[in-house]
Amino acid sequence: MAFCLDQVLELEPYSLQREEKRRLYTQALSELTRTHAEGCGEYGRILEVLGHDCAKDFAPEDQPMLPVRLFKRYELCSVPREEVAKVMTSSGTSGQQVSKVFLDKQNVRAQTRVLTEIIGSFIGKKRLPLLILDTALVKKDRSMFSARGAGIVGFTMFGRDILYALKEDMTLDVQAVRAFLEKHKGEKILLFGYTYMIWQYVAQALEQAGVHLAIEDGILFHIGGWKKLRDQAVSPQAFNESIREVLGSVRVHNYYGMAEQLGSVFVECEHGHMHCSIYSDVLIRRPEDFSLAKPGEKGLIELMSLLPVSYPGHVLLTEDEGEILGEDDCPCGRLGKYFKIHGRMAGAELRGCSDTYEQR
Amino acid sequence: MNSVEYLIGGQKVESVPLPVYSEEAIFFLSDLSHVLLHDPVCRAYPDVMSFAFWCRKGNLQRLQGDCTDKGSRLGRGLAFHVAPSNVPVNFAFSFAFSLLAGNGNIVRAPSKPFPQVERICNAIKEILPHHPEVEKRTAFMRYPVNQEITKAFCAEADARLIWGGDETVQAVRGCPVKPKCVDIVFADRYSLCVLDGNSILQADEKTLQKLAEGFYNDTYLMDQNACSSPHLVLWTTGTETARERFWEAVAEYAARYDLQGMTVVDKFTQMCQDAVDCPEVQKVLRQGGNLLYRAELSSLPENIGAGLRGRGGYFYEADLNTLEGLCPIVNEKYQTLTYFGVEAEKLQEMVMKNCLRGIDRIVPVGKAMDIGIVWDGYDIIGILSRIIQTA
Numbered sequence: 104m105a106f107c108l109d110q111v112l113e114l115e116p117y118s119l120q121r122e123e124k125r126r127l128y129t130q131a132l133s134e135l136t137r138t139h140a141e142g143c144g145e146y147g148r149i150l151e152v153l154g155h156d157c158a159k160d161f162a163p164e165d166q167p168m169l170p171v172r173l174f175k176r177y178e179l180c181s182v183p184r185e186e187v188a189k190v191m192t193s194s195g196t197s198g199q200q201v202s203k204v205f206l207d208k209q210n211v212r213a214q215t216r217v218l219t220e221i222i223g224s225f226i227g228k229k230r231l232p233l234l235i236l237d238t239a240l241v242k243k244d245r246s247m248f249s250a251r252g253a254g255i256v257g258f259t260m261f262g263r264d265i266l267y268a269l270k271e272d273m274t275l276d277v278q279a280v281r282a283f284l285e286k287h288k289g290e291k292i293l294l295f296g297y298t299y300m301i302w303q304y305v306a307q308a309l310e311q312a313g314v315h316l317a318i319e320d321g322i323l324f325h326i327g328g329w330k331k332l333r334d335q336a337v338s339p340q341a342f343n344e345s346i347r348e349v350l351g352s353v354r355v356h357n358y359y360g361m362a363e364q365l366g367s368v369f370v371e372c373e374h375g376h377m378h379c380s381i382y383s384d385v386l387i388r389r390p391e392d393f394s395l396a397k398p399g400e401k402g403l404i405e406l407m408s409l410l411p412v413s414y415p416g417h418v419l420l421t422e423d424e425g426e427i428l429g430e431d432d433c434p435c436g437r438l439g440k441y442f443k444i445h446g447r448m449a450g451a452e453l454r455g456c457s458d459t460y461e462q463r
Numbered sequence: 464m465n466s467v468e469y470l471i472g473g474q475k476v477e478s479v480p481l482p483v484y485s486e487e488a489i490f491f492l493s494d495l496s497h498v499l500l501h502d503p504v505c506r507a508y509p510d511v512m513s514f515a516f517w518c519r520k521g522n523l524q525r526l527q528g529d530c531t532d533k534g535s536r537l538g539r540g541l542a543f544h545v546a547p548s549n550v551p552v553n554f555a556f557s558f559a560f561s562l563l564a565g566n567g568n569i570v571r572a573p574s575k576p577f578p579q580v581e582r583i584c585n586a587i588k589e590i591l592p593h594h595p596e597v598e599k600r601t602a603f604m605r606y607p608v609n610q611e612i613t614k615a616f617c618a619e620a621d622a623r624l625i626w627g628g629d630e631t632v633q634a635v636r637g638c639p640v641k642p643k644c645v646d647i648v649f650a651d652r653y654s655l656c657v658l659d660g661n662s663i664l665q666a667d668e669k670t671l672q673k674l675a676e677g678f679y680n681d682t683y684l685m686d687q688n689a690c691s692s693p694h695l696v697l698w699t700t701g702t703e704t705a706r707e708r709f710w711e712a713v714a715e716y717a718a719r720y721d722l723q724g725m726t727v728v729d730k731f732t733q734m735c736q737d738a739v740d741c742p743e744v745q746k747v748l749r750q751g752g753n754l755l756y757r758a759e760l761s762s763l764p765e766n767i768g769a770g771l772r773g774r775g776g777y778f779y780e781a782d783l784n785t786l787e788g789l790c791p792i793v794n795e796k797y798q799t800l801t802y803f804g805v806e807a808e809k810l811q812e813m814v815m816k817n818c819l820r821g822i823d824r825i826v827p828v829g830k831a832m833d834i835g836i837v838w839d840g841y842d843i844i845g846i847l848s849r850i851i852q853t854a
Contacts, residue, residue: 145738145739148738148739149735149738149739151738152734152735152737152738152744152745152746152747153734153738153747154746169735170728170731170732170735172728172732173732173735173736176736177739390722390723390724390727390728390753391722391727391752391753391754392751392752392753393752393753394752403724403727403728420728420731422725422728424724448724448725448728449723449724449725450725451723451725451726451729451774451775452723453549453686453688453726453774453775454549454550454685454686454688454689455547455549455550455685455686455688455689456547456549456550456553456626456627456628456649456651456652456688456689456690456691457547457549457627457628457629457630457631457651457688457690458547458548458549458627458628458630458631
C-alpha cells in the first residue's frame with residue numbers, strides 16, 4: 104500500500120507512538136528514497152556509490168542520508184523543471200553560498216499545511232494579533248529577503264492586524280507598539296522574530312532604555328542560531344527571563360528547522376524540550392562511525408521529514424550537534440522524540456602546508 | 464610596523480654573509496639540537512624531535528662534507544622567511560637551511576600559538592648569547608596578515624622563502640624586492656603513493672605494521688593536508704586480499720587519530736560529491752567507522768591532481784598496470800611519490816625517461832614528511848648562496 108501524506112495530515116501533530124511512527128517512516132522514507140533515486144540523477148548516483156538497494160524497504164536509521172551542504176553545491180530536484188513552483192534559498196551568512204531547494208505545488212502546499220498544524224497546536228486555530236519583532240524592511244530589501252524574509256512572510260498567515268515592531272534603524276517603535284497593545288487589550292498576542300534580533304534589538308535595547316511593555320497574554324515564537332548568544336553566555340533560560348522582563352507575560356517557544364526541510368519544524372514545549380511532530384523525526388549519530396547515540400549522548404543531528412517530494416531532502420545529515428532527551432514521555436504530553444540542540448559543530452582545525460583563508 | 468611582535472632579536476639584522484656551512488652556523492645548530500634533545504617537554508613533540516635530530520653535529524658535518532664547493536660559496540645576505548601558519552616546525556627548518564647557506568634571517572613564525580614554536584624559540588634565545596655571529600643575523604617575529612608590513616620586509620631581502628601555498632605565494636610575490644632577490648616558493652602540491660600488492664602479501668607482520676605506521680605518519684599525522692601527504696594510492700599488482708591486508712593495518716593503526724566531527728561531515732560530503740562529479744568513482748568503502756574512506760576509481764581521470772584530494776583519511780585508489788600509466792596524469796603539481804615494494808630507481812627512471820613535469824621526490828612510505836636541504840625539487844642551500852667563480 105502506498106504511503107499517503109494526506110492520511111498523515113488527518114492526524115494530530117504529536118499523536119504517534121514509537122512503534123506506529125517507525126512503521127510509517129520505514130514505508131514512507133523508503134518510498135521517498137525510491138522516488139528521488141528515479142527523479143534526481145545526482146541522488147541516484149550517490150545511492151549507487153553507497154551501494155544502497157532501493158528495491159528494499161529500510162528502517163529509518165538505515166536510510167541513506169544526504170549532507171545538507173550538497174544543496175549549496177548542486178541543484179537537486181526530483182521533478183521536471185516545469186513543475187517547480189518555487190525555489191527557496193537558505194539565509195546563509197553574507198558571502199557564503201546559499202542552498203537552493205526546489206518545490207513543486209504539492210510540496211509548497213504540504214509545507215504550509217504542516218506548519219499550520221504544528222503552530223496551530225500551540226496557539227489554536229484562530230488568527231491572532233501579530234507583532235513581528237523585526238523591521239518591515241525585510242520584506243522589501245532584496246538582500247535581506249531569503250529565509251529571514253520568507254520566514255516572516257510565512258508566519259504572517261497566523262496573524263492579523265500585523266505590526267512590525269522595529270523601525271528601519273532597528274530601534275523599537277515604542278509608541279506604535281504601545282498603541283497596538285492598547286488596541287488589543289484583553290486579547291492573546293502572537294509575537295514572532297529571529298532569536299538574535301530579538302535579543303539585541305528588543306530584550307537588551309528595552310532593558311537599557313528602562314522600557315517595560317506589560318503584555319498580558321503573549322506567545323512568542325523565535326527561530327535562528329544560538330551561536331552569538333552562546334558567545335555572550337546567554338542561556339535559553341536567561342533569554343526567556345529577559346523577554347518576560349521587558350515584554351510582560353509571554354510564553355516563549357524556540358523552534359528549529361532548516362531551509363532544506365521547511366514546514367516540518369521542531370518546536371520547544373513549555374518544558375524547554377524540542378519536539379518532533381509526526382511529520383518529522385530526528386536521529387543522533389556518533390561522528391566516529393555514525394552509529395546511533397544513546398539518549399543523553401551528544402552527536403550529529405540527522406533530520407527526517409515526510410514532506411520533501413520534489414527534492415531529495417527527506418533524510419539529511421546536518422552540521423549541528425544535539426542529544427535525544429526522551430521519547431513519548433515528555434511531561435507536556437506530546438508524543439514523539441524530544442531533544443536538545445547544542446548548535447553548529449566546531450569547524451575542523453586541520454594542519455597543512457597551505458595557509459587557510461577564511462571566507463569573508 | 465607596530466603590530467610586529469618580535470620573539471627573538473629586533474629590527475636590525477646583519478646582512479653581511481657567512482660562508483656556506485660556516486663553523487658559526489654548525490656550532491649554533493648543534494648547540495640547539497643538544498638543548499632540544501635534552502628538553503623533557505620536547506619529547507612529546509615528534510616534529511621537534513626530528514628537527515633536533517636533523518641539527519645534530521654529525522648530520523651537519525656530513526652535509527658539509529658532501530658540499531664539494533663550500534670553499535667558494537657565500538650566503539646571499541638577508542633572507543626573509545614566511546612560514547606556513549598551520550605547520551609547527553617548518554619555520555625552524557627554513558631558518559636552519561638559510562643559516563647554513565650563510566644568510567642573516569628574518570623569520571615570520573606561524574601565527575597559530577603552537578607549543579612547538581615556543582619551545583624552539585626559547586631554546587634559540589637561550590643559546591644565542593653564546594653565538595654572537597648568529598645572534599646579530601637572527602630575528603623571529605610574527606604579525607597578523609598585513610601586506611604593508613610584508614612589503615617592508617621584502618624590500619630589504621636578498622632572498623625570500625615563501626611557504627603557505629598558492630595564495631600566500633601570490634600575495635608575497637606581489638611585494639616588490641631588490642632586482643637580485645631570489646625566491647624559493649612552496650606552492651600547493653599533490654602527492655601520491657605506489658604500492659605493490661604482491662609485496663604486501665609477502666610482508667611479515669612486523670613489516671606490515673611498520674608500513675601502516677609509516678603511511679599513517681605520512682597522512683593522518685598532518686590531517687592528510689601536507690603538500691607531501693598522498694591522496695592517491697596506486698596498486699602495481701594487487702589482489703583484493705592484498706588491499707584488504709594493507710588497509711586493515713592502516714585503519715587499525717589510525718585508531719589513535721583525533722577524528723574531528725566536522726572532518727567526518729567533510730569526508731561524507733566529499734564522498735557524495737565524488738559520486739556526482741566523478742564518474743570514475745565506482746564505490747566508496749569505509750573502514751574503522753569513519754576513520755578511513757577509500758574511493759575506488761575505475762580509471763584515472765586526467766585532472767585528478769586538481770580535484771581529487773582527501774583530508775583526514777580519505778583516499779582514492781586505482782590499479783596501475785605499468786609505471787608508464789602515471790604519465791598522462793602527472794603535471795607540475797605533483798610533488799612526492801611514496802612507494803612500497805617498487806624500486807625507487809625504476810620510478811626515477813620512469814620520471815626521467817618520460818620527462819615528466821612533476822614528481823620531485825620519490826621516497827619510501829613513511830618518509831613523506833622528511834624535510835631536508837633538497838625539498839620540493841629545490842637545492843635550497845645552492846639557491847640561497849652565491850658562487851665565487853674563478854677562471
